[in-house]
Amino acid sequence: MTDPSGEKADARALLSLRNINMTFGGVKALKNVSFDVMPGEVHCLAGENGSGKSTLIKIITGVYRPASGAVIDYDGQTYSHMSPVTAQNGGIQVIWQDLALFPEMTVAENIAFQTLLGRWPRFVNYGRMRETAIRALKRLGVTLDVDLPLKEFPIAQRQIVAIARALVGEAKIVFMDEPTASLTQSETDHLLDIVRTLSASGVAVVFVSHRLAEVLEISSRLTVLRDGGLVGVYSTEGMTQSRITELMTGRTFDQHVRAQPKDANPVVLEVKNLTRPGQFEDVSFTVRRGETLGITGLLGAGRTELALSLFGMLKPHSGEVVLDGKPVRFSTNREAIEAGVAYLSEDRLSLGLIQPQSIADNLVIASLDGIRTNGLLSDERKRQLVAQWVADLGVKIGKQSDAISTLSGAISSASQSPNGWRPIRNF
Numbered sequence: 001m002t003d004p005s006g007e008k009a010d011a012r013a014l015l016s017l018r019n020i021n022m023t024f025g026g027v028k029a030l031k032n033v034s035f036d037v038m039p040g041e042v043h044c045l046a047g048e049n050g051s052g053k054s055t056l057i058k059i060i061t062g063v064y065r066p067a068s069g070a071v072i073d074y075d076g077q078t079y080s081h082m083s084p085v086t087a088q089n090g091g092i093q094v095i096w097q098d099l100a101l102f103p104e105m106t107v108a109e110n111i112a113f114q115t116l117l118g119r120w121p122r123f124v125n126y127g128r129m130r131e132t133a134i135r136a137l138k139r140l141g142v143t144l145d146v147d148l149p150l151k152e153f154p155i156a157q158r159q160i161v162a163i164a165r166a167l168v169g170e171a172k173i174v175f176m177d178e179p180t181a182s183l184t185q186s187e188t189d190h191l192l193d194i195v196r197t198l199s200a201s202g203v204a205v206v207f208v209s210h211r212l213a214e215v216l217e218i219s220s221r222l223t224v225l226r227d228g229g230l231v232g233v234y235s236t237e238g239m240t241q242s243r244i245t246e247l248m249t250g251r252t253f254d255q256h257v258r259a260q261p262k263d264a265n266p267v268v269l270e271v272k273n274l275t276r277p278g279q280f281e282d283v284s285f286t287v288r289r290g291e292t293l294g295i296t297g298l299l300g301a302g303r304t305e306l307a308l309s310l311f312g313m314l315k316p317h318s319g320e321v322v323l324d325g326k327p328v329r330f331s332t333n334r335e336a337i338e339a340g341v342a343y344l345s346e347d348r349l350s351l352g353l354i355q356p357q358s359i360a361d362n363l364v365i366a367s368l369d370g371i372r373t374n375g376l377l378s379d380e381r382k383r384q385l386v387a388q389w390v391a392d393l394g395v396k397i398g399k400q401s402d403a404i405s406t407l408s409g410a411i412s413s414a415s416q417s418p419n420g421w422r423p424i425r426n427f
C-alpha cells in the first residue's frame with residue numbers, strides 16, 4: 001500500500017497510518033502524520049499539550065474521521081477512516097484520559113456490560129457477567145470485589161477496571177491516554193507491570209504520558225508529535241529525558257539552571273499549628289513571595305484537606321493562618337478568592353471546569369469583578385481578559401466561545417465528536 005506522499009506502510013505492522021490530517025475550525029490538530037504499531041510492542045506517543053496525541057487516538061478508534069487521503073492499515077485490512085464498531089470488533093481498545101466508566105455500577109457491570117448487552121435473548125446474565133469480570137481481572141493479576149459499586153474504589157483501581165474492560169473485548173491493541181496522571185509512584189509501578197503483562201501476552205500497548213522517566217522505562221519505541229506534525233519515530237534504547245524534551249519542544253534546555261533562593265522575599269503565607277483532627281495535625285510552614293512549596297504524603301495523609309482549609313472550604317479546628325501579615329479565618333471560598341487565594345482541584349475535569357460552558361466563561365468565572373463595569377458584566381472586557389490569558393499561557397484555541405471540552409487534555413469521550421456520536425450498540 002502506498003500513500004500520496006510515497007511513504008510505504010510497514011508490512012509487519014499491526015497498525016499503520018499514513019497521511020493523517022485533522023482540522024477543528026481554525027486549528028490544524030494533525031498535519032500529515034504517519035504512525036506504526038508492531039504486534040505486542042509498547043509504543044509511546046509523546047508530545048507537549050495540544051500536540052495532537054488524543055486526536056490521533058480518536059482517529060484510530062473511529063471517534064473522529066480524518067481528512068480525505070488518509071490510509072489506515074489494520075490487521076490486514078485498509079480503511080480510509082475507522083468507525084467505533086470496526087475498531088472495537090477488530091480488537092482496538094482505549095483507556096481514555098477520563099476512564100469513561102460508570103461510578104454507580106458495580107465493578108462486574110463496568111467490566112463486562114459491553115459483551116453481554118444487545119445480544120439475543122436480551123436478558124442480562126449476571127452470573128456470566130461476574131465470571132467474565134473476574135477472569136479479566138485475573139489476567140491482570142488483580143482481585144477486586146466485583147459486586148461493589150465502582151465509586152467505592154480509588155482512581156488506581158478504577159484504572160485497572162478500565163483495562164480489564166478492554167481485555168474482555170479481545171484486545172489486540174490497547175491505547176492508554178495518560179494512564180498514570182493521577183497515580184502515586186507505587187500505583188504507577190503496578191500499572192507498568194500490567195502493561196508488561198499485556199505486552200508479553202501479545203497485546204500491543206500505545207502509551208501516552210508526560211512523565212518521561214516512565215516512558216523510557218516501559219516503551220521500546222517512541223513517536224514524537226509537535227504542534228500536530230510528526231517529529232520522528234525513535235528507539236528508546238539510548239534515549240534520554242532531555243533529548244525527548246528537545247524533540248517535543250524543538251528547543252534545547254540548560255539542565256544546570258537552579259531555582260534562585262527566595263529567602264530575602266517577604267513571607268506571603270504563614271500557617272501555624274493548623275489542625276483538623278483525623279485529617280491533619282499541627283501543620284506549620286511559611287511561603288515567601290515567588291516561592292513554590294511542595295506538600296507531599298501518602299494517599300489519605302490530609303494534603304487535599306489542608307489545601308481546602310487554606311481555601312475556606314473546610315474549617316480548621318485550631319491553629320492560625322496569616323496572609324500578607326494579617327491573620328485570616330475564611331468561612332467560604334468566596335472570601336479566600338477575594339483575599340487573593342486560588343485553588344486548582346486535583347480532579348480538574350469534574351471539579352475544576354464546567355465542561356459544557358465556553359473557554360471564556362470558564363476562564364473568568366472566579367474573577368467576575370475584574371470584568372464588571374457599572375455593576376454589569378462587560379463582554380468587551382471579558383474578551384480582552386480572555387485573549388490576554390490565552391496569549392500569556394500559549395493555549396491553542398479555536399474561538400473563545402468554544403466549549404472548554406474542545407481543549408486538549410479535556411474529556412475524551414466520544415460525545416465530543418464533530419462527526420456526531422452514535423452509541424456502539426443500541427439497547
Ligand SMILES: Nc1ncnc2c1ncn2[C@@H]1O[C@H](COP(=O)(O)OP(=O)(O)OP(=O)(O)O)[C@@H](O)[C@H]1O
Pocket residue numbers: 024025027028029047048049050051052053054055056396397398405406407408409410416418
Ligand atoms: N473537538 C475539538 N474541537 C476543537 N478543537 C479541538 C478538539 N479536539 C482537539 N482540539 C484541538 O486540537 C489540538 C490537539 O489536541 P489533542 O487533544 O489531540 O492534544 P494532546 O496532544 O492530546 O494534548 P494533552 O497532552 O494536553 O492531552 C488542540 O489544540 C486542541 O485544542
Ligand SMILES: [Mg+2]
Pocket residue numbers: 053054055097177408409410
Ligand atoms: Mg490528550
